[in-house]
Amino acid sequence: MKSPRHAVPFLFSLLVALLAFAPAAQAQDDLLGQLEKATADPGKREVVTATFKGTHIINSQSVETPGKGTMAFLIQHRFGTLNSGAYNFFGLDQAVLRLSFEYGLTSRLTAGVGRSSQEKTFDGFLKYRAIRQTTGARAVPVSVTLFASSAITTLKFNTPSERNMSSRMTYAYQALIARKFSPELSVQLMPTMIHRNFVATPSEQNDVYALGGALRQKITKRTVLTADYYYLLPGNTADNFRNALGLGVDIETGGHVFQLHVTNSLGMTEKFFVPETTGKFFDGDLYFGFTVARNFTIKPQI
Amino acid sequence: MTKTGRVTFFSTSILEDIEARNTATAAVLDLAGGQLAFSVPVQEFVFKRTLMQEHFNENYMESNKYPKATFSGHFIGLDVAALNDPGTHSVKVEGDLTIHGVTHHLTVPATLELKNNQLAAFALFSVAPADYNIEIPLLVRENIAKIVSIRVGLTCDPVGGAAAPVTRSTSPN
Numbered sequence: 001m002k003s004p005r006h007a008v009p010f011l012f013s014l015l016v017a018l019l020a021f022a023p024a025a026q027a028q029d030d031l032l033g034q035l036e037k038a039t040a041d042p043g044k045r046e047v048v049t050a051t052f053k054g055t056h057i058i059n060s061q062s063v064e065t066p067g068k069g070t071m072a073f074l075i076q077h078r079f080g081t082l083n084s085g086a087y088n089f090f091g092l093d094q095a096v097l098r099l100s101f102e103y104g105l106t107s108r109l110t111a112g113v114g115r116s117s118q119e120k121t122f123d124g125f126l127k128y129r130a131i132r133q134t135t136g137a138r139a140v141p142v143s144v145t146l147f148a149s150s151a152i153t154t155l156k157f158n159t160p161s162e163r164n165m166s167s168r169m170t171y172a173y174q175a176l177i178a179r180k181f182s183p184e185l186s187v188q189l190m191p192t193m194i195h196r197n198f199v200a201t202p203s204e205q206n207d208v209y210a211l212g213g214a215l216r217q218k219i220t221k222r223t224v225l226t227a228d229y230y231y232l233l234p235g236n237t238a239d240n241f242r243n244a245l246g247l248g249v250d251i252e253t254g255g256h257v258f259q260l261h262v263t264n265s266l267g268m269t270e271k272f273f274v275p276e277t278t279g280k281f282f283d284g285d286l287y288f289g290f291t292v293a294r295n296f297t298i299k300p301q302i
Numbered sequence: 303m304t305k306t307g308r309v310t311f312f313s314t315s316i317l318e319d320i321e322a323r324n325t326a327t328a329a330v331l332d333l334a335g336g337q338l339a340f341s342v343p344v345q346e347f348v349f350k351r352t353l354m355q356e357h358f359n360e361n362y363m364e365s366n367k368y369p370k371a372t373f374s375g376h377f378i379g380l381d382v383a384a385l386n387d388p389g390t391h392s393v394k395v396e397g398d399l400t401i402h403g404v405t406h407h408l409t410v411p412a413t414l415e416l417k418n419n420q421l422a423a424f425a426l427f428s429v430a431p432a433d434y435n436i437e438i439p440l441l442v443r444e445n446i447a448k449i450v451s452i453r454v455g456l457t458c459d460p461v462g463g464a465a466a467p468v469t470r471s472t473s474p475n
Contacts, residue, residue, distance in 0.1 A: 301351075302322075
């Protein structure tokens with residue numbers, strides 16, 4: 001910064017320089033100030049990005065989608081329960097897996113397919129970012145992503161000898177409502193409905209309603225604590241099923257995000273973890289698991 | 303001035319070439335006063351890969367904290383009268399570049415060309431992310447170049463008033 005008047009004492013000019021420097025709006029230079037004024041758009045809205053790091057939180061899907069032209073390949077893995085003893089190497093002998101692909105058809109719409117080893121289940125889903133959180137004029141306080149999935153089990157059944165196609169289907173519908181309160185804290189609410197075409201016992205209903213909640217809290221720039229929980233509304237499932245709870249850590253390494261967690265749910269799709277979670281979290285029925293996502297750019301943005 | 307200036311940057315390394323484009327850069331070139339200023343909205347950079355764009359905003363540039371990169375400076379060796387001659391004219395630009403909240407003084411070569419009552423400005427220069435406190439994690443350090451090339455291309459329309467007296471030097475009246 002140059003002072004046009006050379007007579008001004010050095011200290012004074014330094015002070016002026018510091019003062020001028022402090023607020024950006026005061027501009028280091030008149031021209032830049034003019035420019036900022038000329039380009040300041042009172043109606044401008046900024047979309048809040050990176051509410052969550054991945055498309056999944058722990059069990060739940062997050063409001064995030066991979067983005068247009070990006071294919072995400074997800075490997076979700078659950079070991080056995082930690083309390084299964086040394087003979088089972090504290091659960092590591094057992095493994096349940098879900099592999100899935102998610103493709104961003106547009107910046108808002110994503111289609112995905114997955115295959116869980118549990119009950120040999122295929123699932124397909126659509127995810128649509130209906131509302132995005134924005135700041136600025138007429139700010140929108142939350143992001144809303146609508147999620148719908150259907151799953152079919154391809155397990156060979158013994159009783160009844162063979163089940164028809166329709167009895168193998170399950171549907172899940174969710175509204176994912178999230179708000180990034182600060183760069184560190186994001187919270188998500190998930191009203192959920194699961195429809196099962198077939199239920200095992202008379203005490204279970206075809207429709208199961210649940211309210212999910214999730215949060216993420218950054219602890220360092222690249223490490224995040226996550227949690228998600230589903231509260232089952234009473235009376236829709238048999239009494240031995242529990243609310244799904246997960247606690248996790250996301251570690252970002254630059255190219256990937258590693259999501260490590262413990263949860264009382266073995267299943268990794270809505271049809272499993274919402275109505276069919278059996279583990280007692282605080283009794284040590286904890287499944288250690290991880291999710292790794294690798295993104296492939298199918299259609300570059302530029 | 304322009305509100306749709308184009309700023310692109312390239313990072314070339316053994317492992318990966320990274321390119322990002324921004325076409326929402328605002329700039330004012332005041333030829334009479336020999337001054338110029340830029341304002342680059344960082345979030346408007348578009349990358350080939352959506353994940354890169356997210357990392358760029360979230361981790362490297364912290365664009366929620368530092369939404370704009372700015373430049374403010376003046377021309378050296380600008381001959382306003384000579385601009386009326388066809389062809390490109392080399393000048394130097396000296397000033398303060400602020401990225402990620404860090405300001406450095408630099409001098410870069412640029413070219414100007416007056417065409418159809420529009421002023422085209424072009425500059426190609428390099429910056430080191432480390433100079434601007436942009437921390438790159440160890441694991442991807444090999445993927446991102448130590449020196450990033452920045453290309454600025456502007457097509458400025460004349461504006462009335464003191465800000466850009468381009469009109470005065472070219473308009474027939």
